[in-house]
Amino acid sequence: MVGACLAVLLLPWAPAAAAEPRPAAAEPVMNGAVFNDPAAGPSSGTPTAAQRAVFDQLIGLIRATPANERIEFAMFEFTDGASGVPRQVVDSLLAAHDRGVDVRIILDSTDKNDPVHERLDSALGHSDSAGSWVVQCGTDRGCIGRNYSHEKFALFSRVVLANGATHRDVVFQSSSNLTDWYLFNSYNEAFTLSDATVYDGYRRHFADLNAGRKRDVAPDYFWTTPTGSTYRAHFYPRAQGTGDPMVNVLRNVECSYRDEAGVARQTDIRLVVSAFTQHRRAIAEELIRLRGENCWIDVVYATNGIEPTVLSTLDNTAANGKTLQLTPCTHDVAAGHEVRPHAKVMMTDGHYDDDIVPRVYTGSANFTHLENSDDSQLRIMGREVHDTYLSWFYDLRAACRA
Template identity: 25%
Template sequence: MNGKRYLKIIWILGLLAFATYSHSQELITNGSFEDWSNGVPTGWLKESGVNLSQATNPVYHGNYSIALQATGTANAGVYQDVSVTPGVSYTFKVALFAVNGTGTKGVGFLISWFTSGNSFISSTDVKYANVLNSWVVDSIVADAPPDAAYARLRIRCYADNVLGGYADKASFYRTDSPPQGTPPSFTSIVRNPEYPEPNQPFNVVATVSDPDNDIVACSLYYSLNFGSFQGIGPDSSRNNSYYFGIPGQNSGFFVRYYLLAKDQYHTVFSDTFGFQVGGFSFSVYFENDNLVERLGEFIHGATYSLDCCYYEIFNSTIVDSLIAAKGRGVRIRIITDSTYYNEAGVQRLISNGIPVIHEGVGANSTDHIMHNKFIVRDFGDSDPSNDFVWTGSFNAGDYLHVDNVVTIRSTELADAYTKEFNQMWGSSSISPDTLASRTGTRKSDVLSKHIFISGSDTIWLYFSPQDNPIQYVCNFAAKARSSISYLIYSFTRYDLRDTLISLHNRGISVRGVHEDNAGINPVFSDLQNAGIEVYWANISSPYNLLHAKVMIVDTAYVITGSMNWSNNGTGDNDENLLIIRNSSVARLYWEWFKAHFIEAGGYLGVKDAGTGEGTVTKTILFYDDVKFPVGNLVIFDASGREVKKVGSEKYWDGKDSQGRLVKPGIYFVRDEKGNLTGRLIKIK
C-alpha cells in the first residue's frame, strides 16, 4: 500500500538557520549547546533548582539543544557572564521551545547587569516563548548601564517541577557590530526519488544562496536507525548546487539527514529531514477477523516493548499473551481506565509484575474516561522496521462488538503515540511517575507535528482533549466531493450534524449507520428528517452492538480511532483519532461499511455496488428463492456475468444455469429490454 512520487522539492524557502559567527563578533561561548562537560554545557554555569540535559529532539540548530526541567518552584537555569562596555547597546538572541506554559511560564531569557565589584545593577524584562511545542526566536536589545562591567546572560525554566522546554542557538553581540557578512542559506533541497524503495539509492541536491560568494564547503550528514551521523562530501557541484549520493537501505530503515554550508565567517545547517524506507505498512481488521486472536498475534510479535493505553484490557486470552510477552523479556507498560482497574485480568497482570496505572493517578481525576485503545510495539529499540501502532475501536474485554482495527508500521507515528503515552505515564521509564502524570484536561499537546507523509499516503493524528479532534472530523467531512459514509456508536455533536446536513443539501451522498440507541444518538432523527440515509444498526450474534467510530470520505479518506462524536469524546476523555489517506485502506473500510449498511436496511445503487452502471429501484433480500411480479428476466452477478435466465415461472431458486447454488452476495436483475430493474441480496 505504498505510493511514491519520484521528484519533489521538499523545502523551498530560505531554510531557517543561524550562522556560527566568528568569535571577533560573537561574544557567547557555545551558544548552540553542542559541547558539554559533566552534565553542563561548556562555558555555561548551572543554577540550583533545575535539571539540564543535552537534547537531540527538538533541535533548532546543529545536533543538540538544552532541556531545562525545574526540580522545584523557583525559577532557575543556566547563565554565562560576558564583559561589556558601559553605554554600548547589546543584543541577546535565543531560540526557545516551550513545553509547559507560555507567557510567564515555560522557558525564557533575560540580561542582568553587574559592576566590576559583582554588585547587581538591574535586569531586563524576561522574554518568554509565546507558543507551545514550536521553535520561536526572540531578542533583547539593551544598553549596558554606565557602571556595568559584565552582563549575566540567563536562560531559565519557569515551570513547577516539570520540563519547561528547550533552548538553542543563543547569541550575544554588540548591536552596532553584528557578525560579519551575510550567512549562506539553503534555497532548495531535493530528494530523488522522494521516497526510495528498499535498497534503492537516492540523491540529494542542495542549492545554496551565497550573497558574499565565499562558500568554502557544503556537506551532508546522514544517520541510519537513529545512530550517529556520518558526513559525506558532494559527488559534484555546479552553480552553487551540490549533488550527494546515498546508498539504498533495507525496508523499514529510518534515514535522517541534514546539510551544512560554510563561508568565511558562518556555518549554517538545514533542517533535519527523515523518512522510513518502504513507507507505511497497513493492516486492517474487522470483527469477523477474530480481533482477540489478531491482538494476541500482535502482542506475540513484540521483541522489545509494548506500551498499552487501553480502556478494557482484561480479556483472559490477551492477559495470557501479555504475561507471556513479559516472560520473554518484553518491557510492558499499561494505562487503563479506573472502571476496570480492579478486574481480575488487570490484577493478574499486576501480580505478574506488569506496571498498570489508570487515569486518576496523582493529581489527575477519574471524572473522565481513559477511552484509548492503542498499543505501541517495539519503539525505542535499534530496529525501526519493527515499530508498529495498533489502534481502533476494539476493546479487549469480555464482549464482542462490531469493531475495527488498523495496524501501521511507522517509526514517526510510533514516536508520536509514545509521546502521548509518556505524558500520561509521567515518565519514559518502566516505572510511572504518578506526580508527573497528566490525563484528561490536564494534558497538553506534546507533538511537534500531527501530519505524517510517505509517498501518496498521509496520516493525521490527534488526541483528546488537547487537540479537540471533532474539529478535524468536521473539517475533513466538509471537504467531501462525492460521498460520506459512516458507522458510529455515539453521535451527539451538533456541529458535525450540521456539517452532514449541509453536505446533503449540496448534493453530496451521505449515509450512516448508528448503534440502535437513541439516547447516545440524539442527532439521528435530525439527520433522518433532513433526508439523509441513516439507519439503526442490525447486529446479530455473536456481536452485541455497533461499536465503531468510522467515517469514509470520498472512498479516499478513513477517519477512525477510539473517539465517539460526542462532547465527552472530544473535550474530556483520553482518546485518539486517526485520519488516513490511502486508497487500499479506504476501499477495505468501504466494503465493510457496505455490508453493515445493507444489513441495517440501506440500499446501494448498482454503481455503488461496483458495476459502474446506473441506479436500481428495488432491493430484495432472500435465503432460498425469490419471486418476481413478471417473467423473462436475467440474473447476473456484480461482475456482470450472467447467472441464469428466468422465464414465465417468475421465480429464481438461487441456482445458476448449471443447477449449482450460487454463493451469498449481491445479484442484479434485467428485464427483457435490458433495463436494470432490481437488486437481490442472497443472505446465505
C-alpha cells in the same frame, strides 16, 4: 457476512515459541485492517475466528515481539470472561515480559479492570521507573481527560513475522475493548501500521497519559502528528470551545469535483457511529449542509447510540430537498444474540482540501464530549485502505438491513 473480507486479510499463524502454545489464529496483518464479525458464531462460549479477529491481531503482535523490545499498551476495558480470550491477551503480555520484553500498560480505573489489573501487577509491578509496569488512571477521571481513559491502542518497537519480515515502530489502533461483549455483540475493527512519525507521536501520548494521571486533568490537551503523509494521529481530550476536529474535516470537503480522467463526480461520506451526543451536534449540521451541496452521506449507527436531538438533525431535509441515508443497526441474529456497531469510522471519497485522495478516520473516539475522555484517532490516506473499509461498510450495512 461481514467477516467474509477477513479471508483476504488474515494469514496462518507462525510457529509458536515452545513456552507459549498458540490456538489456531491469524498471522498479524501489517499496514492494514482487520474486522470482526460478532454475528458469525455463537452468542457465548467459544468464539469463531471471525468473532475473535481483532483480539487475534493484538495477540499475534504481542507474540511477534522479540526479547529486548518494548510494548506500550493502553486500554479502557480489560475484563476476562467465559470465552477465555481476554485471558489469552493477558497470558501473551506476561509471556512477552518473561522472555525479556518491556511491557508497560495503562488501564482506565473502572472497577471492571481490577481483576486483570491485579494479575498484571503481580507480575509486572507498578513502578513506572522499571522496564515493565502496569498502572491505572485516577478514580473517576481519565489520565488526562475529565471522566475516563477510553484508549484502545498498543505500540511495538519491533515485531518479527513468521516469514522473518521485521517491522519497526508498529502501532495497533482499535475500536475494541477487551471483554467478551466485544467478541459476541459488537462490530469492531483494528488498523496496524509501521510508521516512525506516528509511532513516536503515540509514544509521546502514552508518556503523557502516564504523567497526566499524577496531575490535574487537562481538557485542552489536544494535538496531532504532522499532516501531509499517509498517516496522521489525533490525540484527545480537546477543549469544547476550540472547535470540533471532525467539523473541521467536513469543512474541507467539496461535493463536486473531477477525477483524474476529468469525469465529474460527487464526494461520498460514510460513517459508522457507536455514540453521538448533543455536544457534537455540529457534525450532524455539517453533514446536512454537505448533503444540500450534493455530497452523498451514508450513516450506519447503533440504535439508541445517537441522542434524539442529534438524530433529529440528521433526519432533516437538506437545502436541496435531499436526505441522508441512515441505517439503524442493533438487532438479534438469533434468539438472545444481539449485535451492534461499536466502530468509530468516517470515510471520505472525493474532493478534500487540495486533493482527491480517499481518507479513513478511525480509532477509539466517539462523537461525544471532547473534554471528557482520553482518546486516539487515526487518519489514513489512500484508495486501497479506503476500499477495504468500504467493502466492510457495505457488508455491515447489508447485515443491519437484513
